[in-house]
Amino acid sequence: MGTVKQAGRQAPGDATRPASNENYLLISAFGTPAHSPLVALSKRISECGCNLAEARVSTLGNELSVLALAQGAWDAIAKLENALARLDRDGELRLAHFRTSARQPQANLLPYVVEVVAADKTGVLFQLAEFFERQNITIEQLHSTRYRAMQTGADMFSAQITIGIPNTMHIAALRDDFLEFCDGLNLDAIMDPMKF
The missing domain is CATH 3.30.70.260 (ACT domain)
Structure with a gap:
């Protein structure tokens, strides 16, 4: 048989x-x-x-x-x-x-959304990516663009980033570090849990 x-x-x-x-x-x-x-x-x-x-x-x-x-x-x-x-x-x-191959489920990652708006300058996206890499945070999705502000004509940068934060990481401390990092670069940013 x-x-x-x-x-x-x-x-x-x-x-x-x-x-x-x-x-x-x-x-x-x-x-x-x-x-x-x-x-x-x-x-x-x-x-x-x-x-x-x-x-x-x-x-x-x-x-x-x-x-x-x-x-x-x-x-x-x-x-x-x-x-x-x-x-x-x-x-x-x-x-x-x-x-x-198929993506393996990452149950230990918490999905968060980061939104950044700033005056356009060279290297902003690199600095954001490097910040998350140093924290061992994966960038799952990213959409960035450069545009001209309607009211002032200034060149602007905008990014929407979905990240996976390890569930062992202290979220409040990470948010504080991220917002301090953004303040240092004069970026307007938010970090919120993804809502499904």
């Missing part, structure tokens, strides 16, 4: 291959808004028998950028890799992709 694999488990000889539907391909694509990378990517993902697990779309400069995470069986992901290679050769999109 043959052996039956349990769902989600690997046979001893399959150590290099994830379980049947736990294969992931991370794809980044850039194109013009007239030739949306989202349409082209989601079509190829669907045609190859994969699911679009996550996607991010944004316009940066004159380019529409898409970051997509495709999930599927090993052979479906391989088929998608070939389809993306053909799409890349067509030249309408600029593509990069590689295999990855």
